[in-house]
Amino acid sequence: MMRLELVKRPQRSMLFSALSPFIAFALTIVAGAILFALLGVNPLKAFQIYFIEPVSQVWQLHELAIKAAPLILIGVGLSVCYRANIWNIGAEGQFILGGIVGSSIPVLFPQFEGPLVLPLMLLFGMIGGAAYAAIPALLKARFNTNEILTSLMLVYVAQLFLDWLVRGPWRDPKGFNFPQTIQFNDSAILPELMPASGRANWGFVFALVAAVLVWILMSRMLKGFEVRVLGSSPRAGRFAGFGINRMVFFAFMLSGALAGLAGISEVSGAIGQLQPVISPGYGFTAIIVAFLGRLNPLGIVAAGLVLALTYLGGEAVQSALGISDKVARVFQGMLLFFVLGCDTLIHYRIRLIGFAAPKLESAPKLEEAR
Amino acid sequence: MDITVNILLTIATAATPLLIAAIGELVVERSGVLNLGVEGMMIMGAVGGFSAGYLTGSPWIGLLAAIAMGAVFSLLFAIMTLSLATNQVATGLSLTLLGLGLSGMMGTSFVGQPGARLPNLDIPGLTAIPVIGRLLFGQDPIFYISIALTAGVMWFLFKTRTGLTLRSIGDSHTSAHALGIQVIRYRYLSVIFGGACAGLAGGHLSLVYTPQWVENMTAGRGWIALALVVFASWRPWRVLAGAYIFGAVWIGQLHAQAFGIPVPSQLLSSLPYLATIVVLVLISRNKRLTMMNTPASLGQPFVPDR
Numbered sequence: 001m002m003r004l005e006l007v008k009r010p011q012r013s014m015l016f017s018a019l020s021p022f023i024a025f026a027l028t029i030v031a032g033a034i035l036f037a038l039l040g041v042n043p044l045k046a047f048q049i050y051f052i053e054p055v056s057q058v059w060q061l062h063e064l065a066i067k068a069a070p071l072i073l074i075g076v077g078l079s080v081c082y083r084a085n086i087w088n089i090g091a092e093g094q095f096i097l098g099g100i101v102g103s104s105i106p107v108l109f110p111q112f113e114g115p116l117v118l119p120l121m122l123l124f125g126m127i128g129g130a131a132y133a134a135i136p137a138l139l140k141a142r143f144n145t146n147e148i149l150t151s152l153m154l155v156y157v158a159q160l161f162l163d164w165l166v167r168g169p170w171r172d173p174k175g176f177n178f179p180q181t182i183q184f185n186d187s188a189i190l191p192e193l194m195p196a197s198g199r200a201n202w203g204f205v206f207a208l209v210a211a212v213l214v215w216i217l218m219s220r221m222l223k224g225f226e227v228r229v230l231g232s233s234p235r236a237g238r239f240a241g242f243g244i245n246r247m248v249f250f251a252f253m254l255s256g257a258l259a260g261l262a263g264i265s266e267v268s269g270a271i272g273q274l275q276p277v278i279s280p281g282y283g284f285t286a287i288i289v290a291f292l293g294r295l296n297p298l299g300i301v302a303a304g305l306v307l308a309l310t311y312l313g314g315e316a317v318q319s320a321l322g323i324s325d326k327v328a329r330v331f332q333g334m335l336l337f338f339v340l341g342c343d344t345l346i347h348y349r350i351r352l353i354g355f356a357a358p359k360l361e362s363a364p365k366l367e368e369a370r
Numbered sequence: 371m372d373i374t375v376n377i378l379l380t381i382a383t384a385a386t387p388l389l390i391a392a393i394g395e396l397v398v399e400r401s402g403v404l405n406l407g408v409e410g411m412m413i414m415g416a417v418g419g420f421s422a423g424y425l426t427g428s429p430w431i432g433l434l435a436a437i438a439m440g441a442v443f444s445l446l447f448a449i450m451t452l453s454l455a456t457n458q459v460a461t462g463l464s465l466t467l468l469g470l471g472l473s474g475m476m477g478t479s480f481v482g483q484p485g486a487r488l489p490n491l492d493i494p495g496l497t498a499i500p501v502i503g504r505l506l507f508g509q510d511p512i513f514y515i516s517i518a519l520t521a522g523v524m525w526f527l528f529k530t531r532t533g534l535t536l537r538s539i540g541d542s543h544t545s546a547h548a549l550g551i552q553v554i555r556y557r558y559l560s561v562i563f564g565g566a567c568a569g570l571a572g573g574h575l576s577l578v579y580t581p582q583w584v585e586n587m588t589a590g591r592g593w594i595a596l597a598l599v600v601f602a603s604w605r606p607w608r609v610l611a612g613a614y615i616f617g618a619v620w621i622g623q624l625h626a627q628a629f630g631i632p633v634p635s636q637l638l639s640s641l642p643y644l645a646t647i648v649v650l651v652l653i654s655r656n657k658r659l660t661m662m663n664t665p666a667s668l669g670q671p672f673v674p675d676r
Contacts, residue, residue, distance in 0.1 A: 004453045006673050087459055139647070145654045148406065148459065149597045153643040156590050164636035284467060291460060324478040329471025336464035337450065344454040348673070 006348040016345040021292055021299070023345075024338035025306070031334050041321055049320045050313035060312070062198025066270050067311050069203035070095065070262035070282040072304035075289035076207075076214045076297050077255030083218070083295050085231040086251045090136060090151030091259040092283025093158035094129040098260025099267040100162055101128025103181065103274050106188035107170050113187040121188060121264055129260015130253040132158065137252035141245040147252075155283070163276045170274065181274040190269035203265035208301065210258055215297040227251065259283060280311065281329070288336040307332060375501055377621065382509060383579055385617025386516045387412070387571040391595035392602070392609045393516075393523050394567020399599055400527060401560035402540035404669040406462025407447050409592025410469025411565050415440040415572025417473040420583045423486035429577050432486055433512070433570070436577070440569015441562050443469060448561040452554050455671040470586065480583040487581035488512065510578045512570065517610075519567070524606040536560065540665035543672040553672055568592065590643065597646045601653050603663035612649075619645050 032050075033043035054060055074091045081088040102125030105117060135154060139145040163179075172182045190201045218224035230237035230247050237244065267278055289307050293300030314328025344350070391408055398405050418439030423432025447465045450456045488510050491497070496507040527533040536556055539546040543553050575587055594616060602608035623638040654660050 006453075006455055008673065082460075089463060139651055143651045143655045144657050144660065145647075145650050146597075146600060149593060149600070149650055150647050152593050153590070153597075153646050156643040157640045160636040160640045164634045167636075168634060287460075287463060288467070324475045326471050326474035326478070330468065330475055331471075333464055333468025333471050336460070337446070337468060340456040340461050340464065341450055341454050344456060348455065350454075 003353050005351045005353050006344070007351060008348055009346075012346050016342070017294070020342035020345060021294065021303070021339060024292070024335060024342045027338040027342075028331060028335045031338075032331060035327070035330065039323060041323065046317060046321065046323075049316050051309060053320075054309060054312035054316050059198040062194075062200035063312060064305065064308050065200040065204040067308035068304040069201075069207040070266050070279070071286050071289045071307050072207035072301055073203075073210055073262035073265070074255070074259045074283055074286035075293060075300040075304055076211050077258035078286055078290040079293065079295040079297060079300060080214060080218070080227055081251040081255050082290060083231045084227045084247055084251045085234070086140075086248055087148045088133065088136070088151050088252055088255050089148055089287060090133070090154050090283070091255060091286055092279060092281065093151070093155035094133045094256040094259035095263035095266075095279055095283045096155075096158040096162050097132040098125035098129035098263030099274065099278050100158075100165060100263075101125060101131075101260070102264030103184075103267055106184040106268075107181045107274065110182060110185060113185055115187070117185075117187040118190065118268070121268060122261060125260045125264025126257040127260070129263060130257040133252040133256020133259070134249065137249045141248045147248075151252075159277075162274070162278070166274050166276050172273075179276050183273050184268060188268055189272060190265055199270075201265070201269035203262070203269045206261060206265060207304070210261075211297040211301050218297065223250070259286075285311075285332055288332050288339075291336055292339050307335075310335075375504055377625070378505060379509065381614065381617045381621045382505075382513055383617075384620045385613040386510075386513050387574045387579065387591055388595050388598060388616055389516045389610060389613035390512070390519060390574065391568045391571035391592060392598040392613060393519050393606060394564035394571075395595055396599050396602070396604060396606060396609055397523060397527070397536070397567075398560050398564035399668055400540045400604060400665055401536050401557050402543055402665050402667040402670070402672075403451065403557050403561055404458045404462065405444070405447055405451075405465070405561060405564055406459060406596065407444070407465025407469065407592075408564075408568050408595050409588055409590065410466035411440045411443050411568035412469075412572040412575075412592040412595075413473040413586070413588045414443045414469045415569030416576040416587055417477045417480075417572075417583060418569065419573030420485050420576035420581075421476065421480060423577055423581075424480060424483060424583075427486060429486040429488040429581075432577050433488065433573050436569045436573025437566045438569070440572065441566040444561050444565020444568070447565070448558050451671065452557050452561070455673050458669050458671065466592070474585050477583045477585060481585070483582070485576060485581040485583065488577050510574075512574045512578055515570070520606050520610050527606070537665075540667060543667045543670070547672075547674055554674060557672075568595075571595070594642065594646050597650055601649050603653070603659070604665065605663075616642060616645065 036043040036046040055064055074095065078088060078091060102121040105112065105121050105124060132154065136147045136151040139150050140147040166181055167179045170181045172180055190203060193200050193202060218227065226242045226247065229240060230242055230244060234244060267274060271278060285307055289300055289303045292306065293303035310328045310331045314325040317323045317327060318325040391412055395405065395408055415436040419432040419436030422435030423429045447461055450461045451458050490508055490510050493507045497503050527537060535551055539551060539553050539556050547553050572588065576583060598609055598612045601612045619642050623641045626638050627635045
């Protein structure tokens with residue numbers, strides 16, 4: 001019987017810290033090849049369609065940016081939460097609320113036009129996302145309620161709330177009973193960056209700016225230090241006078257605001273109106289983005305582009321090979337699995353041991369009390 | 371009278387998958403492992419059970435396939451968190467994400483197909499007794515499994531030596547290890563048991579509750595099961611009570627929608643999720659009680675020294 005044994009490294013390995021996302025990606029490719037072979041498709045051809053064809057023309061790069069923008073925005077916010085050891089997994093709901101609250105302006109005041117509309121919408125979107133994220137934060141800070149479960153439950157509530165809005169009070173009266181709001185007027189549409197070559201809009205710029213700002217926050221400011229201390233050692237944080245409850249609110253509302261910004265950018269940029277479904281699971285995929293990017297805002301930009309490609313590839317193999325586009329979700333799930341597994345290499349060496357009888361001379365050591 | 375019996379029967383049907391998944395997760399958490407992948411294992415059980423039942427025509431084979439699917443899928447989590455000491459929260463999440471994706475892919479060709487349904491128990495004479503006959507002797511087989519499972523887990527955890535060992539591991543893996551207990555082995559078996567239960571719960575959805583395959587048909591039940599374990603402060607009989615309360619909420623909102631009461635159907639549909647939040651708040655408000663009941667090493671990775 002073979003068995004894995006982990007041997008703690010004296011300090012974290014810089015080599016594997018840098019390599020692990022790449023190893024994880026390589027392993028995902030291998031597993032993906034097996035998956036495609038099982039589905040009866042030539043893996044090489046499938047990879048060509050999945051990873052290369054979707055980004056071989058300029059307009060397709062624009063599509064990549066459209067998909068990457070929400071992933072990066074949300075992932076950057078989540079990285080702050082996860083660094084602080086606070087588990088916001090309800091970004092999908094905060095994304096939806098951002099979309100709803102931001103859209104309230106063009107939906108309720110369709111006559112309101114001008115340069116003020118968009119900034120107000122974006123601000124409303126951020127407030128909506130942050131306010132929705134404040135609910136699990138409040139419950140955790142005030143009642144010690146598990147934030148994983150509450151933030152997730154609120155995703156279902158947000159989805160149903162949006163569904164009610166677009167089928168009920170916000171439905172376009174001239175929309176032939178389709179469940180959607182009116183088309184936003186022109187001043188409520190997020191402009192495209194380079195309309196000549198493709199559809200990419202300002203959302204991608206927001207994502208890059210957010211990544212840089214959060215990177216500065218985390219590496220150059222006291223607040224970032226506070227996040228890291230409270231995340232790795234809450235006790236030390238308390239001694240330093242950092243309040244854990246304030247941190248819960250800060251992390252939740254920051255990530256909620258960014259998810260809300262992603263939501264309103266998606267609605268006013270890529271969609272142009274509210275529909276029953278405005279996200280193909282961006283809030284959940286962004287969790288993968290955050291981990292693949294090593295919870296580092298700049299790494300998250302790269303990871304967001306990779307995960308955006310898995311969405312485009314999923315659509316491509318569906319239309320070209322007739323494989324369900326759910327294959328994208330499988331790829332994303334596998335990628336996260338392998339990333340987490342490879343991260344073990346940063347802190348441990350892995351030894352394979354066979355039948356070797358236990359050595360008698362090594363008396364059982366007392367476990368270090370940790 | 372008949373209506374009451376029917377409502378009670380549907381509540382039992384809605385509560386059964388929650389109960390089974392939560393009982394499985396309770397054992398896992400009692401051993402000190404937090405597996406957030408219940409939703410993923412459940413949906414894999416649902417798709418595995420449906421496809422095996424559909425392809426062989428036998429719902430019983432479907433039932434076994436559902437259990438096996440959940441167990442095998444949970445093994446993935448066990449290898450990652452127990453052998454590679456990965457973060458349990460993140461790994462559990464990725465198990466759920468992977469499960470939702472894989473099941474969607476595997477189930478594509480089954481959408482809209484009529485599935486095999488497990489028949490209800492029918493004991494001549496007994497089932498025909500008015501009122502209690504159908505409640506006690508006329509339900510689907512998984513209902514009886516769920517009750518037996520609850521009683522069995524209760525007995526195992528609190529009346530056997532192995533159960534005591536398992537609980538001690540959950541409370542302090544370092545002490546248990548120092549006493550020579552095979553912490554990792556116990557945890558592997560617990561996680562696989564939890565996976566088998568989640569798979570069975572999923573099988574109940576696709577073989578009894580609605581015998582068909584619908585993408586994302588678990589609809590958050592795996593997460594509600596996780597909340598039930600917290601709500602029950604890690605006690606089996608409270609999980610049973612909690613599952614039936616939630617079953618009643620689930621059925622209540624469906625009936626309210628059918629009667630067309632003047633409230634948006636979406637608000638009614640969101641009641642189970644809102645109820646989960648309310649219940650979690652009520653139970654975790656008492657910090658001391660929660661601290662006392664939570665397995666002390668829950669969620670912490672353990673790497674044995676040599």
